[in-house]
Amino acid sequence: MEQLSAVAGKCAAASVWVLSDDDLVDYLDTIDRAMQTLTAAQLHLIREIDGRGLPVARHCSSTAVWLRERQRTSVHAAKRMVDLARSLGERPALDSALAAGAVNAEQATVIATTIRDLPAGLGPDLVGEAEAVLIDQAEQFEPAILRKAGERILSHVAPEIADARDAAALRRQEARAWQTRAFQLTRLGDGRVRVTGWLDEAGAATVDAALDPLCAPRHDNDEPRTPGQRRADALVEVCGLATRTGELPDNGGQPPHVVVTVPFDVLRRRLGAGTLDTGGRLSHTEVRRLACDAQIIPAVLGGDGQILDVGRARRLVTGSLRRALELRDRGCAFPGCDRPPRWCDGHHIRSWADGGSTSLDNSVLLCGHHHRLIHAGQWTVRLGDDGLPEFTAPAHVDPRRRSRRNLYHQRT
Template identity: 80%
Template sequence: MSREALEQLGEVASKCATASVWTLGDDELVDSLDTIHQALQTLTAAQLHLIREIDGRGLPIAQHASSTAVWLRERHRISIHAAKRLADLAKAVDERPALDTALVAGAVNAEQATVIATAVRDLPADLGADLVDEAEAVLIGQAEQFEPTILRKAGERILAHVAPEIADARDAAALQRQEARAWQTRAFQLTRLGDGRVRVTGWLDEAGAATVNAALDPLCAPRHDNEPRTPGQRRADALVEVCDLATRTEQLPDNGGQRPHVMVTVPFELLEQQFGIGVLDTGGRLSPTQVRQLACDAQLIPAVLDGDGQVLDLGRTRRLITGSLRRALELRDRGCAFPGCDRPPRWCDGHHIQSWADGGPTSLHNSVLLCGYHHRIIHRGQWIVRLRGEDGRPEFIPPAYVDPRQRPRRNPYHHRT
């Protein structure tokens, strides 16, 4: 590599860089780009040869650099990641002459060469040299049609191409190790942050995650075009809905298969006045609005306290909208009654139109089915629910900002036939 040739290379590159391209036709423009791209790959091969020789002579160490990559970073002002890729690829093409030849010829580019070198390096150490060479040749051939990301996937499966019996045994052993590790390290935590939020963290194995995804995915889709919830919020709501459905089945163990308990630890009169703070058996605190929402279709355990806050009597647990009343409610509403909602009955709560805490009766004429999302909407107090008409079906009066005329709305979705 003579200095004269390098000077000529610099002059040609300078002419190409300063040449006007607007005069070129479409075909000439594309051909010029392809030619320069291939020349760049060939020049990359030359660059790698130089880097490898510099590394072999120990010049970076002699100049007090801690490594060849660091030396390249400082000399050419490139990132350490780019410098390390160059140093690693220089070593790889030095060890793999066929890969070097392909790079010089432009059959592979630098990114593809890195992928191929990595795939070959990751083959089993006891694999025969002939099979390693075959794997390298196959990947070099595939570089003509695959960009680096797809080529990397091919590289991950190249052992199955050249030695399928070895690949099967290796994959089976690796999968068993992964499964054992995933099962051993599975975990699930609910961490109360003290600001009204509870952080959910954990790990699942593939089979467990597939089951969870199958349960959550149908509930994660946006419910309408202007869905206000983020994808993360929809997944969080779906998790709660799935657990809520599980508590309805009454097939869980005796210590868990019930609706949420609300333990009211303030004088009961305050709950009736909508000022009560609820405390769950987990220690979490609920606002009065949440307490009243849960009380619509949950087991409510009133706690009678003395002046020192000691429990004097825990009243009998009373299930509210259940049994024949629940079946009659499902027969009437057939699903969430909120306008436009298509949630089926099994995903719905029984809501007291006049709050039970305000003296509302537990009866069909004071009940409506609402999915969890619309149950929360109703408890904000902006929509009004009432039963009207000969059929006694619910209708909803929207707030003025939704409809200035506040015209009553019904949900025709479940009653099309």
């Protein structure tokens, strides 16, 4: 040890400016190999100290903590050294490669980790082959690239096992992607709606295939839209195309559509704003533009809020009556319910079987849960003097049996 320290001291004190270019490089390589050899010796000592339990005997909680205090290194670096020392004890070939300077400590850590993570039951021959391949590759690859090579080492030594493992991993990945798929439209209250979500690979490929043809920039040089804006426009256009095909399933008993509530002044004097059935507000300019679209159904309100016209005036539950119900009730009319119109059924206040008419003044929007509750017969519903639904609870819920209304759907 004294000779080693003395030689190292002479190397550190030697003048290097007198060396030729080739000697500079050769000496650097020689010292690097010597450092790896010394690192191997250092790790042998650490492994023996760890095996004897000296740190614990000296009242340290672990070998890594003892090493941190002894050599004034970080606990993370100390833990890496202890882990590598233990790994070298189990991998003689890797230990010899480090002692010979064929790999450095970082590369040895990558190789040891890769070998440790190989599937159980692979067999010592295949494990040894994988170790030998990685030691050979360490001659040309730095640790990060060697780590990537390690991720593919199973394909090199046992391709059939690698294929089965990859297939199982892919199935787990696909199952997780399918289970966690989601799509949300979040209204921010400033005229914008945030689109967020997750898709699995197959679903994303379908969306890409539909959007890509519509995302291309204009052929002229005057394309003001960013790529993100083009994708947003493409999404809206694809949905518009879908609603015009007539092949989408009915929603609430009628084809999918967009309803814009238009105060009469918006059409006559171009004042105020329109309201979508989603609750969003539109300027009079946007309302008039949408009114030209056959898939946009304008609903015109008089000055007192009375519905003057709803698209094509046909007295069918699945036609204009349904749209009038959506405009009046704004969703499930049951007190406290927040279900939107498209999740609701049209309910006859007086049963059609009992002679009740299919009309606006005999209908109310109810979600499935509250529709069943009303049919159970304990709650009752009627229209108030202003034409809006009122509900009365059974006596055990409200002994005073006061009329209640849904205050969730704010009227504009």
